[in-house]
Amino acid sequence: MESIREIFRIGRGPSSSHTMGPVRAAKVYRDKHEKAKSFKVSLYGSLALTGKGHLTDVAIIEELKPAQVEIVWLKNQQKEFHPNALEFEVADKGKDPDKWLVYSVGGGKIVDDKNKNSKPIMIYSQNNMQDILDYYKETGKTFWELVYETEGDAVRLHLKQVWEVMRAAIDRGLMQEGLIPGGLKLQRKAASYYSKSITLSNYAKTSSQIFAYALAVSEENAAGGEVVTAPTCGSSGILPAVLKISQEHFGADEAKIHRALATAGLIGNIVKHNASISGAEVGCQGEVGTACAMAAAAATQLAGGSPAQIEYAAEMGLEHHLGLTCDPINGLVQIPCIERNVHAAMRAFDSARYSLLSDGKHFIGFDVVTKVMKQTGKDMPSPYRETALGGLAKYGDGDFVDN
Template sequence: LPFHPNGMKFVAFDNAGNQTDEWICYSVGGGALSEGEKGRWLTGLREVYKLNTLREIQDWCESNGRGYWEYVNENEDEDIWDYLMDVWKAMKESVERGIDHEGALPGPLNLPRKGPIYYVKASGYKQSLQSRALVYAYALSVSEENASGGIIVTAPTCGSCGVLPAVLYHLSKGHNFSDTRILHAMATAGIFGNVVKQNASISGADVGCQGEVGVACAMASAAACQLFGGSPSQIEYAAEMGLEHHLGMTCDPVCGLVQIPCIERNAFAATRALDANLYASFSDGTHSVSFDRVVKVMKQTGHDLPSLYKETSTGGLARAYEQHMKEKK
């Protein structure tokens, strides 16, 4: 179908076989749906944010001496903070459930859960390595909860759900950030996710894994940079790096499951987000390629990718795994 790869046409007939109605619906990523030939949004019909590029939003922040989260507060209803508190609670619970949930993941791969093991092993390392290992454990745990049908938060999608919770949970635990500051960081992360969703895509079937794990990394990078006092330009730079260095990442899940390579990608993207924050924090925020530019490049790159690298499991790692299993037999 023309608008998006994840589309379905429903056709209704009466008892005589005459068509009475039809409906085209698209699953466009992150749980959102749209309908019709041109993809009218079914969710979020009310236009909450009038500014649709990061450059416009950053200009607003700098002109008014505000942060990105204050732009959210300016445009959303009052209950946004109650909603984000529910999201934060769900994120924390997904980390903690995953850490305590041992055994193999469902499906033919018989993949053992690694989150609990990484969490236990982290305690045996020095502080510097322990910190990194805990981030791995948190991201793995959430992604494994998703892979086994547990409750997670689409941030921005199910397949990339481990990145933002891992970073926020780690920083909350390790630096004693208050829930209020975490919610402000989460609101900032949402702004960056929304900009991508508005101007490109967060669907692996549309643009590959760069639109899922890459965007999740950008969101987590922005959140981390804000928590550590980054300026609007430094936060934008951190997010830009988080997305730029995932450009071209294919979506080639083995057996069509969000297990290999998806779970590991969440863990690596979470640590990359922390690196992006650190790199941006050392800078003054000045850089050559803007976040908006990277979003445009990501969209074009994704559309240039052949379909076998976009969630179809017909190429890349998925195909290589099938060949490996045949050779073993």
Template sequence: MLSVLDLFRVGIGPSSSHTVGPMRIAARFLSHLVRHGHAAQTERLQVELQGSLALTGEGHGTPRATLLGLLGFLPETIDLDAAERALATLHVSHRLTLPGGQEIAFDPARDLILDFENIPALHPNGMRLTAFDGHDRLLSDKTYYSTGGGFIASERQLSAPVDDDRIGVRNDVPYPFGSGAELLHLCGAHGLSIHALMLANEDAMRPREETEARLDAIAGIMLDCIDRGLTTEGILPGRLQVQRRAANLWHKLQAAPLANERESLFDRLNAYAMAVNEENAAGGRVVTAPTNGAAGIVPAIIRYYCVDAERSAKDMRTFLLTAGGIGLLYKQRASISGAEMGCQGEVGVACSMAAAGLAAIWGGTPEQVSIAAEIGMEHNLGLTCDPVAGLVQVPCIERNAIGAVKAANAARLALHSTGPMRVSLDQVIETMRQTGLDMSSKYKETAQGGLAVNVVEC
């Protein structure tokens, strides 16, 4: 089993598969060179971004993230000011210092290649990294894949026939499950809620106090991101010149606190979700939930239904554990990569996770939580990923706002349910997977179809 904490990664925007993943891949390749004794011999590095990483790479910040990884920065700990200084120095000096102190020539314009023609068969987000010695002899040639939500895999791992090898994590837990049906069976057999079962599994990986502290930290980073987005105005980076809207909407809400309750609910969820995704679009610090492109939905629901409702930190943990358990099903049984599944694998999964978490803190049974998750995905099936100008802005920011409102409604519908639904969570996850496989590649984070080609850039 993967850990719930694997789904909630701290990183930088605007895309977990295009920034967090490539940064981690670059760092892993450097570690590989050190481990095999090649770092001291290396005189030249070359990086090829393939598939979606090339096609929407510039708009998604992939070259920048790759360079940051080569410069030694990691998504979880990056100092953005220091990172910008290091990038500026690299672009002027064309010199890169490898682990161990070996300094080599590295010109991003020459050594970082966007390969628009190569769409890898194993996964559309491919990165090939090669190292050469002073005589231009090949020292290492590795291909990795950014598989969504900041997860990465080597070519060997993705080619492996066994799921455990593919994921690369072998955590022995008391309640392993591979489907929604198995999860519900375990809850019923042991008299556990989904969040209690998930916490017991996390207990097998680390002390409970550490798990709770990390969950609290994740919630804190999410809420801080909302606060930044609600107080920051201006234009988002990129040629679309998109105006930030969350702060203006928040100002209006503050000026009319006694407005219609229903309208206030929608406006607050909209403001919270958009605040996160505007921060993400600006390259800010966000939490994958389960991806950067869908990072606003879970925090928006937490802010409104936990913080604004004055619920406890324990309720936020319940929410995150439940949402994370549902997210693991999508990760294990399908994909959370927009380049594989379209936006149904990002916003759809986030909506499903948030609906489940909300149903849990409202006192729903495991069956009702599963129904909430199913409803959240069912009405996002077929959602395409067609970012205009290759930027994670239009329609991505608004899409998170809509997803947050959908999640709340899915949870309410689930709690009114009185019996089994005709569509199960496993069936909707499998339908999402099949739909993603059938979907044309031009609608899957390539900016080659949909809004990306029908919206005229000005």
């Protein structure tokens, strides 16, 4: 498997595949053609169908400034390799267009035709959950220890920065009010939910604050704020919310939070390596489902759970999101995305509590669920895989509750 730094990328929302990835591609192309005065960028498949809502065009134009940019939306054309494809070309008269086809494959990662089939740099000899559990049995070292042993000091520094960005997103989100950009006239709720949670007690307070923290990050992401892919922008509110509430409940210091992040990253890595974290490939189960598994594992570790209990919590987090569609209204990472983050954060916390009451033994393993999720995504019709052509996305022009 690759470094968990490929799971945790820092950047601006609202989408890792539709915003972060295209921005990275635009920067690469711009650096190669610094003297060009105009560009043409063609968007294919899912990028064309939901790019407006994800601010794909805005992000690309901003990155290529001050050059003039023409965006072409090819909604009915899709490249075979991946549904998120875009092509750059120099549009200066008399100049070589030097066309470059690139794919945004999820989590902010990009590949092109030259390297799309090349093997990524693998630094882990373990490739699935069973390998990691076997490593624990052989060495006595658990998830986060494997990460630190494999990736060294560099990953510790990265995880420190990741947590700082996550906390900052929560703090900003709890302070903001008003409408979220995009046209749905969706009001921010995090500040209101948090202020109301303070008056509550016990479980009601805990759950309400999880809601508020997840809302804070998800609303920041929807507004184009700085977040961390965990494993994507569209699911970026789940892990921070669960880490924040777990820190408050279990009194975990910064070092323990960083270790929990390492474990969460390893869980996300397993899914990415063996299935997909891209909504355009497997639906929202690959984004929110994976994020829930990551957060459940982290919370279980912070509560003192065993490796078996951590695996069980992660398995539940993914299993109970199987079949979840990606059908954003108007292509915006708002409805149903924001509320899905909230409910998945709560489900992750509950999965941790559930697993902690067990001995860690259960019937379906994490590797099996990952395999099933991949196959479910393949079986899922394209209208439900980030194309805004099916599900809730069909009701973007009305049928809302009037209250």
